[in-house]
Amino acid sequence: MDKTTIKTNQKFKELKKLVLKKARIKKGTAADNIKLGKMGSWAMLFGNCNWYIPELDVTVRGTCGEFCKGCFNPENPKCSACYVAKSYVKYTKRNEDGTVGDILNNKCSVKLGHAYRTIAMTMFRKDLLLSLDSQLTNMKNKLGVIRINESGEFTCYEDLAMWCELAKRHSETIFYVYTKNYKAVRKALINAIVPANLYINISIWHEYGIEEYLEMKDHPQIRAFCLVDKDWTTEKYYSKGIEITSMCGAYDSAGKMNHAVTCDKCKKCFSSCNKCVGCFEH
Numbered sequence: 001m002d003k004t005t006i007k008t009n010q011k012f013k014e015l016k017k018l019v020l021k022k023a024r025i026k027k028g029t030a031a032d033n034i035k036l037g038k039m040g041s042w043a044m045l046f047g048n049c050n051w052y053i054p055e056l057d058v059t060v061r062g063t064c065g066e067f068c069k070g071c072f073n074p075e076n077p078k079c080s081a082c083y084v085a086k087s088y089v090k091y092t093k094r095n096e097d098g099t100v101g102d103i104l105n106n107k108c109s110v111k112l113g114h115a116y117r118t119i120a121m122t123m124f125r126k127d128l129l130l131s132l133d134s135q136l137t138n139m140k141n142k143l144g145v146i147r148i149n150e151s152g153e154f155t156c157y158e159d160l161a162m163w164c165e166l167a168k169r170h171s172e173t174i175f176y177v178y179t180k181n182y183k184a185v186r187k188a189l190i191n192a193i194v195p196a197n198l199y200i201n202i203s204i205w206h207e208y209g210i211e212e213y214l215e216m217k218d219h220p221q222i223r224a225f226c227l228v229d230k231d232w233t234t235e236k237y238y239s240k241g242i243e244i245t246s247m248c249g250a251y252d253s254a255g256k257m258n259h260a261v262t263c264d265k266c267k268k269c270f271s272s273c274n275k276c277v278g279c280f281e282h
């Protein structure tokens with residue numbers, strides 16, 4: 001082995017050790033994501049920007065850009081509908097887990113927690129499963145509910161398969177996710193790996209996702225979460241076969257947040273009732 005290879009291997013080992021230590025399920029404090037309330041969550045880098053992380057001297061790619069139809073605008077990330085992108089623009093001060101700043105010119109370093117989780121999931125998935133398993137096993141106050149991918153997306157079937165395995169090992173906890181990676185979900189259903197404590201919300205954005213939801217909706221763990229706006233009303237969705245049985249109370253029709261409603265109390269997105277929920281915001 002030459003010197004460069006040894007140095008690269010060493011760097012890789014160090015990165016793996018650090019990332020696995022830091023890639024943690026966030027314990028919900030209402031201050032972080034008011035809508036979630038008190039629950040656990042896992043957030044990764046959004047879109048498909050190449051994020052340079054100076055603290056780690058690595059470049060990491062966002063996980064959802066390939067699957068977003070509408071919420072992420074690769075031409076101009078600042079003008080994305082994505083709430084994470086909006087918050088990166090809005091909050092420019094350094095947080096305890098990293099900095100936020102100029103996304104468009106990638107001058108900022110990103111929230112480090114998001115970067116650790118993305119690197120762990122995309123580079124060290126097998127070790128990550130062991131790490132998450134032990135995080136949950138050793139947690140004194142169990143989380144009750146964990147939202148997977150508060151930002152970001154399953155990059156491939158194996159990501160989803162990892163969460164299915166973790167959920168299977170922790171049947172005391174409910175897991176839920178919104179996803180546009182319909183292909184990964186279809187494969188998970190065919191392989192019958194989705195446990196009863198993991199709810200998968202097919203994210204429907206106008207015409208995108210309708211066909212896939214209708215194809216998979218009879219599975220008990222499958223639900224739908226639909227963006228409702230002036231063009232795509234509940235009536236229009238109904239005409240396409242989507243029966244929205246309830247609206248998310250966390251937003252009003254102008255897209256303004258109603259802080260009185262939080263996911264931990266509402267529970268619609270991780271239960272078997274109201275299988276198809278509409279929302280005025282994404």
Ligand code: SF4
Pocket residue numbers: 046047064065068071072080081082083084085150151152153282
């Ligand atoms: S809204 Fe979600 S899927 Fe869309 S860009 Fe943001 S994090 Fe990705």
Ligand code: SF4
Pocket residue numbers: 247248249250261262263264266267268269270277
């Ligand atoms: S419907 Fe309920 S659980 Fe789903 S996003 Fe809205 S507040 Fe959260």
